[in-house]
Amino acid sequence: MSETTIIKETIYPKGLPVSVEAVRIHDKTYLISGKLLRTASLKDEWQEDVENPADVLAALKRCPIRIDLLKFWQRIPETDAKYSYYKEWQPVAAIPITTYKHWWDKQIRFRARNKMRKAQKLGVVIEQIEFNDEFVRGVVEIYNQSPVRRGKPFRHYGKDFETVKAELSVDLDEAIFVAAYHSKELIGFIKFVVADRYAMVTLILDKTVHRDKSPTNGMIAKVVEICAERNIPFFTYTLWRRGDHGKFQESVGFEKFPVPQYFVPVTLLGKLALALGLHNGSKAVIPEQVMVWLLTLRTKWYVRKLARRGSAHLAASFEKQPVSLSHPGAS
Known part of the structure; x- marks a missing residue:
């Protein structure tokens, strides 16, 4: 029988520290998200796998706090579904x-190849660097x-220097910086870490x-070069x-x-949410074209807000930036 420990964890969903509930099961930490539906x-x-989901599910059912859903996925290169739980493909x-x-x-x-050649001609230097001030x-x-x-x-x-330095120092032992x-x-940088199966x-x-x-483009090329030299089989971009x-x-x-992402109900509420398609939140049920329209509307709202504050040059720059639309589930 697995022991379940309730703890607090600090995460940075929007660049600011937020304390959230979490549970420890089999020496792994599971974050609890959601208010009405707790996942x-x-x-x-x-970097980690749920190696025995049945044991984890049993531990969650014994947990002293309510948890409605267990969500986990398989990591590449394991793309064939291993379990019979309800799944969606990410x-x-x-x-x-x-x-x-x-x-x-x-x-x-x-075209990407030409852009990399162009960067070299324009004097852009790409290199792996040491982390320093x-x-x-x-x-x-x-x-x-x-x-x-x-x-x-x-x-x-x-953010000031000390804050940026502290945040960039997270996972420093596993991190590689390309500049x-x-x-x-x-004029640009990539921070990536090496996990057991890939660099990310x-x-x-x-x-x-x-x-x-x-x-x-040039920095991606350098990352691929580093991975090839280290025999790292994949480089992931979430x-x-x-x-x-x-x-x-x-x-x-x-x-x-x-890859399959599994949703396993722990409570009756979890079963109901899964049956109604509410397990991914409201954003997941919005059609892509509607989401693009909403994001464009949001951009216009920020442009007006900046203009009212007297930042006309920032507003103009903001308006020209492309809308970024992630696949549902991407952070």
């Missing part, structure tokens, strides 16, 4: 990696370009004024994105890997 899911679901975005040459010759689009100062500049990004308030805007420089100015991006940002130099974001993923070699 348990692995805190480190990209498209993980990943680059399968054998050699850098194969990726360059066979996996990326012609100079790098952090460059990241602070990138964070503070604008209070908005991709059609919504940017969660890192306004793009132009005339010694940091945790942060990827650039300076909008240097987008014409395509630093992100879930597949829709719209322009998804087109970018495809252009640099990311592929869709559908």
